[in-house]
Amino acid sequence: MKRLFLLVSLLVLSKFSAQTWATEDQYIQKFAKYAVEEMEKYKIPASITLAQGLLETGGGQSRLAQEGKNHFGIKCKEDWTGKTMKHTDDAPNECFRVYDDPRQSYEDHSLFLSTRKYYANLFNLDMKDYKAWAHGLKKAGYATNPRYASILISKIEKYRLYEFDETNSKEALYAVLKMYPDLKDDRTFMAQLQPEKYTKKAKEAVTVEVPYKQTSYAQQQKRVEKIKTKAEILNSILIKSHPNDGLKYIIIPEDTNVQFIAKKFKISESKLIKWNELDNDMLKKNEIVFLESKNSDGNTATYKAEYGEDMHDIAQKFGIKLNKLYAKNRMDEGQKPSAGQLIYLIDKKPRN
Incomplete structure (x- = not known):
């Protein structure tokens, strides 16, 4: 009897573990269809779009993706009139676009590439030549990392994303199922393929955007800060490392003054004022304050x-x-x- 129980338990655990996907696998299952839809509209290889999304979001786990639905790290630019959020990338508190839905981010990424002159030559390439596209993006200045093209190609080949370049939007989910056959046990996923086999209630559940179960650190912090006093928030300031040569800096979480910061970090008020070129001793929320002298050059040209x-x-x-x-x-x-x-x-x- 014990052996039978053990055998049943192992079978159950085996079935469960087969459906416990890594974050990048989850990302592909969830967003491959968007990449294929964009390929049909804008002639950008689905493999390239999906690989860029994987890389930019860390498999959907980045703060920009979870809070801003921004999957490609697109900054505000002067022509953006939608919602925005502050995020540290090349510099602290840079302005990034916020979308209501990840699908909008995918569309905006396509528009970003198809309407800017720097990327015009990409559209002369074979749409199924993902290697040429990866090197073309790097040559056009899409990213500063010298290994950017090889990183994209590596992800495409690791997950066989080139298979999505051979499909269409109507067949995209079937391509996902072919890649991940164990998804046949996922009723939510299968309902997208054959919704007529499920109840109306199940159909409605399928249309809901299902967030990742993992709650981001920023979301947790927001909940905590609701019950924190101003003094507690100010006392919880953490020193950060700036992208420009690791300079020490902080971001002011609530309005305060130089005296408070000087006392907290044991630095003279005169030095803080000099290093940050301040014309008064008041510091506003979200203001950047350096705790050492700044550099003569930036970290980007x-x-x-x-x-x-x-x-x-x-x-x-x-x-x-x-x-x-x-x-x-x-x-x-x-x-x-x-x-x-x-x-x-x-x-x-x-x-x-």
């Missing part, structure tokens, strides 16, 4: 100023001394950049 930003905002965002930033751009102290203006963060190379 150029940046396009956003609407409403001044040079101090940009200096803080990229960890550059304000006077150096003015000098690099041949601007007078106090002069403001216009929206979309190209700001140099590293000295331009002299002409020969």
